[in-house]
Amino acid sequence: MIFKRIRPVVIKEFRQISRDPRSLIVLLVFPSLLVLLIGYALNFDVKHISFAVFDQDKSAKSRELIRSFSNTEYFDFKYAVESYREVDALLDEGKALIAVVIPTNFSKNLLAGRDVAIQVLVDGSNSNTATTAISYISSITQTYSSHLASKILARSGRELYQPIDFRPKIWYNPELLSAKFLVPGLIGFILMISAVISTSMSVVREKERGTIEQIMVSALHTIDVTLGKTFAYLVIALVASALVLVIGFIFFGISIRGSLFWLYTGILIFLLGALGQGLLISTIAQTQQVAFMLSVFSSLLPSFLLSGFVFPIRSMPIVLQIISNVMPAKFFLVVVRSVILKGAGPSAFWDQLIFMAIFAALMISISSVRLLKKAG
Numbered sequence: 152m153i154f155k156r157i158r159p160v161v162i163k164e165f166r167q168i169s170r171d172p173r174s175l176i177v178l179l180v181f182p183s184l185l186v187l188l189i190g191y192a193l194n195f196d197v198k199h200i201s202f203a204v205f206d207q208d209k210s211a212k213s214r215e216l217i218r219s220f221s222n223t224e225y226f227d228f229k230y231a232v233e234s235y236r237e238v239d240a241l242l243d244e245g246k247a248l249i250a251v252v253i254p255t256n257f258s259k260n261l262l263a264g265r266d267v268a269i270q271v272l273v274d275g276s277n278s279n280t281a282t283t284a285i286s287y288i289s290s291i292t293q294t295y296s297s298h299l300a301s302k303i304l305a306r307s308g309r310e311l312y313q314p315i316d317f318r319p320k321i322w323y324n325p326e327l328l329s330a331k332f333l334v335p336g337l338i339g340f341i342l343m344i345s346a347v348i349s350t351s352m353s354v355v356r357e358k359e360r361g362t363i364e365q366i367m368v369s370a371l372h373t374i375d376v377t378l379g380k381t382f383a384y385l386v387i388a389l390v391a392s393a394l395v396l397v398i399g400f401i402f403f404g405i406s407i408r409g410s411l412f413w414l415y416t417g418i419l420i421f422l423l424g425a426l427g428q429g430l431l432i433s434t435i436a437q438t439q440q441v442a443f444m445l446s447v448f449s450s451l452l453p454s455f456l457l458s459g460f461v462f463p464i465r466s467m468p469i470v471l472q473i474i475s476n477v478m479p480a481k482f483f484l485v486v487v488r489s490v491i492l493k494g495a496g497p498s499a500f501w502d503q504l505i506f507m508a509i510f511a512a513l514m515i516s517i518s519s520v521r522l523l524k525k526a527g
Contacts, residue, residue, distance in 0.1 A: 160379025164353065168383065175387070178349055182341040182391045186398050189337055193461075195329040197283040202249035203230035203241050210258035216269075219295045220251070225287045238272060248274045249284055261299060323492045330403040335491045336460040338395050339483040342388055342418070343425050347450040349384045350429030351442040359439065381426045381515070388422050389415075408494030417486035417500070420507045424479045425450070427514025434521035454480040482506045 168175050202220065206213050221228035230247055232238055241247040252270035260267045271288055275281040324331045392415075399405040407414060429446060436442035454460065457471060458480035464472055475481050482503040489495040497504070 157379035157382060161382050164380055164383035167353075168387070178345055178384075178387050179391050179394065182345060183394045183398050185341055186334060186337050186395050187402060190330050190334050190399075190403055193329070193333055195279075195332075196327070197280050197287075198224050199227050200225060200249055200280070200284050200287075201227050201229045201247050202251060203232050203238060203247040204228065205232050205235065205238055205250065205252045207255045208253050208257035212258035212261055213253045216253065216257075216295060217251070219291055220288075223287075223291070225284075242272060242274050245274070248277075248280065249288070328403075331405055331492065333461075334399045334403055334405050335487045336458070336484050338392060338418075338487055339421065339458065339480045340454045340460050341395065342392055342422060343450045343454045343480050344447070345391060346384060346388050346422055346425035347429040347432065348443060348446040349387070350380065350426045351432040351436065351446045352439055353380055353384070354430060354433030355436050355439050355442040378515075381423070381430065384426055384429075385419075385422055388426075389418065392418050392422075405491065407491050409490035410496065413497055414487065414490045417483060417490070417504060417507070420504060420511055421479055421483040421486075424507055424511035424514055427511055427518055430518035431514055431521065434518055453478045457481065459484050479507050479510045 204217055206217065217228065220226045226249070230237075230241055232241070232250075235252075238247075238250045238252070242250060250272040252272070254267070254269065257267055257269070269292075271285075273281050273284060321327065396407070428449065432442055432445045432449065436445055453475075456462065457464070457467075457475040457478050459475075460480070464475050464481065467475070485503045486500045486507075489499045493499070
């Protein structure tokens with residue numbers, strides 16, 4: 152019965168969308184292109200760091216230390232310099248991010264069993280890259296030191312004692328690829344933007360054309376108009392989400408480990424909230440320009456900054472952590488990452504589904520009430 156009542160509105164919305172193929176292309180193609188762009192461009196994996204070496208010893212041991220850096224994918228040996236002046240120039244110009252200075256008598260002191268200090272200069276203008284590079288350097292030097300200690304002890308017939316055997320095993324994302332962390336989050340980010348903007352513009356377009364009054368004075372109830380306009384864009388958004396998942400699998404190797412049913416249950420509830428938010432904006436804005444600005448401001452920034460998509464919420468000030476609880480994208484990301492990456496069931500995210508359902512019910516109810524008041 153409900154579908155029979157909203158069917159005319161749904162047909163009208165699809166006809167209106169078909170008359171504007173550019174909007175349909177944006178709604179379907181834009182999310183896919185955004186996944187490719189951000190998936191490749193936004194990358195937290197720090198690799199191929201260019202480094203320079205000022206080797207004052209020029210011995211077999213110093214060359215062995217240099218090879219321990221260059222034999223990994225994290226560092227690229229680019230420059231061999233002969234003075235501190237050249238080191239300063241390379242760091243100033245950004246040609247090298249790391250400079251390793253090996254002192255004289257490096258090999259002699261090692262063979263004598265004495266401690267040797269090497270100097271590592273790091274370009275800290277990019278704090279994230281610098282911090283990651285320092286951790287790489289620390290790991291490489293510790294491995295190299297352990298290797299040397301094992302050789303020295305082996306000569307005397309002893310073995311290196313290691314009280315703790317550290318063997319980490321990484322779950323869900325063994326390669327620690329940024330794409331596997333970002334692309335699932337991109338689904339919520341993209342769908343939130345496209346759903347809110349598309350629905351907010353649809354009702355405002357009716358206002359500018361003067362056809363909203365004809366719809367409101369018809370035999371349809373306000374909730375029927377709301378559901379009818381929501382349903383059309385819901386179908387398009389579901390198709391867009393399927394395209395995003397396919398692209399994530401083809402280009403980034405991200406497969407769905409969990410239940411497809413629970414994934415789309417989360418997507419459906421999330422989209423209902425986003426579409427309801429777009430309808431609410433449409434009842435406030437009088438022009439498409441204002442609707443677009445409100446949609447971007449209320450969906451893009453919160454979904455990017457306060458959802459945990461890129462920045463961990465636990466690291467934010469307590470005030471922003473409280474505000475983030477209003478953002479449905481925060482709860483959706485827990486669902487989508489649990490299903491896609493971890494293969495978890497509803498026991499891991501049932502409360503997130505409830506929070507999203509409450510948000511969706513509030514948005515649709517408030518927008519329906521506002522439409523009813525305008526009709527009255």
